[in-house]
Amino acid sequence: MRKVLTALAMVIIGLSQMATAVTSSEIMLDPRQDQRARSLYAEVRCVVCQNEAIGDSQADIAADMRREIRSEILSGKTDKDIREGLTARYGDYVLFRPRFSAGNLILWLLPLALVLLGASTLAVMAKTKRKTKTYDLDEQEQKALDDLINKP
């Protein structure tokens, strides 16, 4: 019984298997090109996976997409061309780095805008505060104040 189960399991394992991520046979000969390919692998989403880049994914389609990217690099296309080709086919969804477009302005600029806005507010506050001079009470003044406050 155990053996039958094991055999069955192995068949199922075999069927459910997919290729592993970037294999040694996928390394490009030119190290420059290989570097470009790798950074693209990290940026392109495996369209059937859950939140995985094609460089990490073991799905067949990820391997296909990697192969495609390699052949496009070899044919002399720039990274920009390749990205545009991918979005034309799969939509914006395929890129983990959203495009810097009008629709995505808030996404890209809000964090930086918050920093700038906050910094300028702080700068203005510091300036206005410096105009109204303040100083800490000296010992005598503090004591007089405490006496006033604590008077029964």
Added chain:
Amino acid sequence: MIAELGTFCLALAFVLSVAQALVVPVSRLKLFAGFARLSEGLSLSAAVAMALSFAALLYAFLTSDFSVANVAANSHTSKPLLYKISGAWGSHEGSMLLWCLILLSFSAMVTLLGAGLPDSLKHKVLAVQGVLGAMFTGFTLFSSNPLARVYPAPFEGKSLNPMLQDPALAFHPPLLYLGYVGFSVVFSFAVAALIEGKIDRAWARYVRPWTLLAWSFLTVGITLGSFWAYYELGWGGWWFWDPVENASLMPWLAGTALLHAAIVMEKRDALKAWTVFLALLAFTFSMMGAFLVRSGVLTSVHAFAVDPQRGILLLIILFVTSGLGFALYALRSRALGSSGVFAPVSRESALVVNNLLLFAALSSVCLGTLYPLLMEATTGKTISVGEPYYLLTFGPIIGAALLLAPLAMLLSWKRADLKGVVQRLAAAFGVSVVCAVIATLGVKGIDVGGRIVFILGLLLGFWLIFGSFKMLADRVGLFKGTVTESRRRFMGLALGTHGMILAHVGLGVFVLGATFEGHARLSTAASLSAGASLTVGGYEVIFDGIRRYDGPNFLAEAADLTVRRTGGKPVCDAAPERRFYPASRQTMSEVAICFTPLNDLYFVLGESSLNAAGQPQWQVRALYNPWVRLIFVGPLLMALGGILSLLDRRLRLGVATTSKALKQEAS
């Protein structure tokens, strides 16, 4: 019978929570004067009822009572004991029950440890806790009761998702929830203060230990989750900027900002409105995390235990609680006022900048997580936001905060001498630069831009560590007096100071690990038949063969790998596995890791196939993860720092404090 008793206890906890919420406002009527005090007893009894209810669920899991629907769906007789227990919170329903247990326990802790709190504040806090408790127990009771029966009872359970059958993940949800829900107390304190319309430095002192507690738990919880993802998912990474991971990072960032803001408020009586805002925000993000994870609005690797209908209920709870909290804030925050005046160069100013940067970083994570959802909901367009986005937005902002941290630690309160501090830190900075450059020398194959980011990242890590040590050295007068004198001073330092230094060293350690692993990781994959080998990062991995065996509730195929230095000594044996779980008909990859003190060699077993000669061969993926240990050790040090601070006499939970006492302490 036990399950029915459990449901009854849950209902009881719900009713008691409602009562706890009601007695406080009702006590304003003459007829019910003095009723507010009842909230204390009610919080205790609600917690006991809740504990009994949870015990009933544990009992059902331990005895594999498959007439309980949740047990049938998530347990199995062949499952090891630990996973029978952790199965209790492995599902949506069970984890909500755990959430409620922790929430009501925190309310009880406010009662038990709050002897030093002014009565009116304490009762208002308990009333808000009661509202939260009633909502979450009500939600669990009416829409997700884990103790509901199923008829007919199945003969065998469906078992827990094998991915969740892991020691790290058994403890990940309780710790994470202790963090999430811990912020509920802070939220309640904020709402109570807004209702009172009065807030002082003592309030900051009350809130700080609760924040520290929640923050420490959350830190450990996130770390465990990340470690689990590292060795269980088999991708070799430890953080994927997955929405569910971000959902836990957001309350953590808000909590971190709150910790720092509360210090300013306590010391300088300033930043009141901002601190209250962050207190509301931290729990809002905690609830949002629960909503995002539990509603199924996200496609993510964590997409288990999802149900959109319940999601809507959770969303309503989120909107009602935070909505009311922030509405109250809008009405009352002006009245809180701030009396403190800052000098531009001072510790408090530096902490304000820290808060600004943390908040901007938080906004980046929040946008990246929610923007795709909003885009899809409004325009129907789907976009992806992943690591490249966060590295470009979150990265520089948090980098600036890290750069500032050692300066802030050495600046003194009120009026500081920036030039002096810079001079004192110059040596630490120089050493950091040298260390960072040396550390990157051995790493090849990175382009110029990548190398600059690499060096900058390491620089920040070393800078945090050496800057923290510089602060410690200054405090104990190292090299200034005798060793025994320094030792005496070291022992005499407040635990809060030790905690602060340790936490910042931990942060530096984490930054080192994350940067180094991110830039110097190597990976390779190949199809190997018995006797073949591959190389990765100066190691040779020899594939000895495949071994099959039967586990307690799975069937396994294991690859025996011998790892040795190329042309040198054997390092370790590794056996990555593929496991088939018949109960749930799922196949899982079990990673094998060769742990060295600092680096990991990480192996994943893939598919089998036949090679050209007709011999069977297996895909083996090998990763070399340098300095990866630091990624997990760093946050643990941070949490330890939090706990150390918590043990500080002045910061213990529920220590009696008044504004006056604070002032005396300061002087």
